[in-house]
Amino acid sequence: MGLKTPLYSSHIDAGGKMVDFGGWDMPINYGSQIEEHHQVRQGAGMFDVSHMTVVDVTGSDARAYLRKLLANDVAKLDDKPGKALYSGMLNQAGGVIDDLIVYNRAQGYRVVVNCATRDKDLEWMNQQAAGFDAVVREQPELAMIAVQGPQALDKCKQALTPAQATAVEGLKVFTGTPVEDWFIGRTGYTGEDGVEIMLPGDQAPALWQALLDAGVSPCGLGARDTLRLEAGMNLYGHEMDESVLPLAANMGWTIAWEPAEREFIGRPALEQARETGTEKLVGLVLKERGVLRAGQTVIIPGSEQTGIITSGTFSPTLGYSIAMARVPAAADTQALVEVRKKQLPVSIVKPNFVRHGQSLV
Amino acid sequence: MSEIRSELKYLPSHEWARVEEDGTVTIGITDHAQDSLGDVVYVETPEVGATVSAGEEAGVVESVKAASDIYSPISGEVIAVNEALEDEPEQVNSSPFDDGWFFKVKPTDLAELEDALDADGYKAAIEAED
Numbered sequence: 001m002g003l004k005t006p007l008y009s010s011h012i013d014a015g016g017k018m019v020d021f022g023g024w025d026m027p028i029n030y031g032s033q034i035e036e037h038h039q040v041r042q043g044a045g046m047f048d049v050s051h052m053t054v055v056d057v058t059g060s061d062a063r064a065y066l067r068k069l070l071a072n073d074v075a076k077l078d079d080k081p082g083k084a085l086y087s088g089m090l091n092q093a094g095g096v097i098d099d100l101i102v103y104n105r106a107q108g109y110r111v112v113v114n115c116a117t118r119d120k121d122l123e124w125m126n127q128q129a130a131g132f133d134a135v136v137r138e139q140p141e142l143a144m145i146a147v148q149g150p151q152a153l154d155k156c157k158q159a160l161t162p163a164q165a166t167a168v169e170g171l172k173v174f175t176g177t178p179v180e181d182w183f184i185g186r187t188g189y190t191g192e193d194g195v196e197i198m199l200p201g202d203q204a205p206a207l208w209q210a211l212l213d214a215g216v217s218p219c220g221l222g223a224r225d226t227l228r229l230e231a232g233m234n235l236y237g238h239e240m241d242e243s244v245l246p247l248a249a250n251m252g253w254t255i256a257w258e259p260a261e262r263e264f265i266g267r268p269a270l271e272q273a274r275e276t277g278t279e280k281l282v283g284l285v286l287k288e289r290g291v292l293r294a295g296q297t298v299i300i301p302g303s304e305q306t307g308i309i310t311s312g313t314f315s316p317t318l319g320y321s322i323a324m325a326r327v328p329a330a331a332d333t334q335a336l337v338e339v340r341k342k343q344l345p346v347s348i349v350k351p352n353f354v355r356h357g358q359s360l361v
Numbered sequence: 362m363s364e365i366r367s368e369l370k371y372l373p374s375h376e377w378a379r380v381e382e383d384g385t386v387t388i389g390i391t392d393h394a395q396d397s398l399g400d401v402v403y404v405e406t407p408e409v410g411a412t413v414s415a416g417e418e419a420g421v422v423e424s425v426k427a428a429s430d431i432y433s434p435i436s437g438e439v440i441a442v443n444e445a446l447e448d449e450p451e452q453v454n455s456s457p458f459d460d461g462w463f464f465k466v467k468p469t470d471l472a473e474l475e476d477a478l479d480a481d482g483y484k485a486a487i488e489a490e491d
Contacts, residue, residue, distance in 0.1 A: 032454070033425055034400040222399065226425060289403050291423045314402040314425050340421065340428065 005050035006143045006201035010208045014218045022116035024051040026221055033222035037316040040190050040227055041357045044149035044156075045219035046211050051115040054139040054198060055125065058108035061132035066102065066109060069128050071246060071264055073256035077104035082175045084187055087254050088246045089113075089121070090266030094273060095242040096249065097124055099234060103176045103185060110176075110183065110198075112144075114236045128265070143204035147216055148194035148227075150357060156195060159210035168195060189224065191231025191355045226313050229322065232283060232352035238294060238311045239281060239324055245273050248326055250281040250351055277329050283351035284309065284323040285361055290339050292323035292346070299336040299343065303328050309337065317354045318361065324351045363392040363487075366458055370434060370474045371483035372416075377458065378434040378474060381465075386435050386474070389462040390422060390453065393487050398424035401453040406431075406442040406464045413439060413466060415473045420463060422453065435473050437466040 002025040011018065016027030027048070029036060039045040057066060066074045072087030083104050089097045098117045103110040113121045125136045147156045157165040167179045168186075173193075176185030183198040199207065212218070225235070232250075234240060240249035247255075247270065255270060256262070286292050292312030299306055307327030315322045327335070327348070336343040352360055369377040375394035379387045395401065403423040413419045413433040420431040442464045446452060453461040468474075478486060 029399065032400055034451075222425065289405070291402065291428060293428065314423070316425070 003051070005048055006204040007048045007050060007145075007208055010205050011048065011218070014212075016218070016220060019221070021221055022051065022114075024115060026051060027218070029220040029222045030218050033220065033226065034316045036217060036219035036223035037226050039217040040149045040192055040219060040223065041317055041354070042150065044147060044151040044154075044194075044216045045223065046208070046216045047146040047148070047219050047221075047224050048143075048208075049146050049196065050143040050201065050204065052144055053113045053115055053118040053121065054142050054144070055111045055113060055122070056108060056137050056139055057111060057134055058137070059132070059134040061134045062108045065129055065132040065134040067262055068264055069125065070100075070102070071255045071266060071270070073262060073264075074102060074104070074109065076256070077102070080104060081106060082177045084174045084176060084185060088240075088251055089124070090246070090264075090270075091242055092266060092269065094245045094266040094269030096236070096240040096244055096246055096251070097121065097242060099236055099240070099251070101187060103183070105176075105178065105183070117236060141201050142198045143201040144196060144198045145204065145207060145211070146188055146194065146196045147211060148188045148190040148192045150192060152192065152194035152216070155214045155216050156211065158214040159207065159216070171195070189231075189233055190227040191233070192227075192357070225311075226316055229311050229313050229324065230315050230317055230354035232324070232350070234324075235311060239326075244326070245270065245278055247273055248278040248280060279307070279326050280329055280331070281310070281324060281326050281351055282331060283349040283353060284312075284325050284335065284337065284346040285349055285353075286321040286323075286337070286344055286346045288344060290342075290344055291321045292337060292339065297338045298325045298327055298331075298346075299338070300328055300331045301334060301336070303330050305330075307331065307335070315353060317357070318359055322353050322361075363396050364458070365391070365393075365480050365484050367480045369458070370477035370479065371486075372432055372434050372477060373483075373486045374430075374432050376432055376434055378477060380471065380474070384468070384471070385440060386437070386466045386468050386471075387462050388419075388434060388464055388466065390431065390457060391483070392457045394429075395454045395457045395461070398422065398429060399426045400424055401450045404443075404446040404450050404453060404463065406446070407439045409439055409442055411439045413437060415476075431463060433466065434477050435466055435468045436470065437468040439464050440467050441465040
């Protein structure tokens with residue numbers, strides 16, 4: 001018996017096929033994962049992401065603490081209420097303990113981390129808070145619903161109170177705002193426009209129902225994975241973990257090297273790796289029949305070293321298989337992948353396949 | 362609960378076999394199998410004229426989620442494959458026992474199917490799996 005989000009009954013009512021995900025009973029789909037995927041690319045879909053861990057950081061040293069804790073620099077959020085920042089949280093060796101989003105709120109910072117990494121994240125965050133006037137507090141009573149797709153904002157507004165709808169109206173991309181005890185962010189994990197709404201768990205089923213009534217389709221973790229992969233977004237435990245540097249996970253842009261005197265955790269290791277070079281994360285495209293899967297070996301012509309597929313799937317939007325792979329720096333535009341005893345030719349592209357419904361390949 | 366048809370024979374690996382009136386055998390995957398796999402995106406069947414052996418690999422079905430080998434419940438020569446699955450693999454999900462069939466075999470020995478499970482045996486097998 002796994003943990004249940006406040007929306008568990010809503011999933012059962014909607015015909016959700018429940019699976020274990022990081023200890024939580026979550027819907028993998030409500031019938032067809034591909035249909036749900038298309039709903040998000042063409043209309044509006046919603047995901048229960050209440051299993052994710054919300055942590056509020058407060059105290060007079062909250063800013064200084066996060067500037068040490070995170071590879072990206074929360075100073076970028078200064079004087080930008082509601083602004084969000086994506087960052088890795090690294091260990092001393094530069095490996096990724098987790099990736100997260102931090103929002104700048106009036107009361108402090110709100111950090112959203114992954115569910116599978118919750119325990120070690122909280123332990124690390126508390127440990128590193130020593131010596132700072134910073135309080136790290138999980139907010140387990142919050143539910144979170146992501147509404148995503150080209151029609152997400154319009155349909156969402158129909159399901160909200162006038163005050164909430166006005167707040168959504170004024171939200172800039174990658175920014176959040178409080179509305180009474182809710183927090184609404186114009187963020188997501190699909191490559192489409194949309195919002196993520198954090199709200200007290202006891203209010204979540206009513207919002208879910210209102211969104212259903214507004215014509216938003218419930219979508220499971222299956223579609224969430226194919227959507228994020230098409231959008232070239234990393235999944236912790238696949239594209240990166242504690243043994244992978246952000247430089248080898250297409251997260252170089254999330255490392256704030258300036259100001260040079262900011263001593264964030266992992267910085268010396270990253271500076272050294274930047275000199276010596278690392279592997280790189282790329283996208284792969286397989287146009288012939290077959291599906292690329294995580295764990296398959298990537299052979300680079302002319303190189304003794306091989307790479308590995310970190311995530312692979314059939315892309316419902318493109319109609320063929322795509323993948324992300326960590327490969328030697330020498331990899332160019334072509335490679336071979338060992339798929340079921342055969343070596344299939346793939347093209348190497350930027351790890352970014354679909355954005356706002358359009359192919360980037 | 363997934364559908365199980367009483368007139369079919371089954372393998373524990375979730376293939377079904379149907380003996381047609383002309384003595385040929387049609388093969389596909391079960392409703393339980395398609396439900397576990399999720400949306401099917403590719404089906405690789407053996408070629409017409411190829412020989413398949415009972416209990417041996419005869420193809421692959423790939424869903425968004427996973428790839429799975431197909432085993433033939435019977436030995437013989439492949440006399441037809443379901444070409445419609447090339448463009449509409451989703452028929453495996455919507456109609457696993459009818460439109461979503463995989464291939465047809467002219468069996469060398471129909472008695473081989475006596476080793477396969479009947480509907481009750483297959484039902485017990487998938488209940489034991491869950």
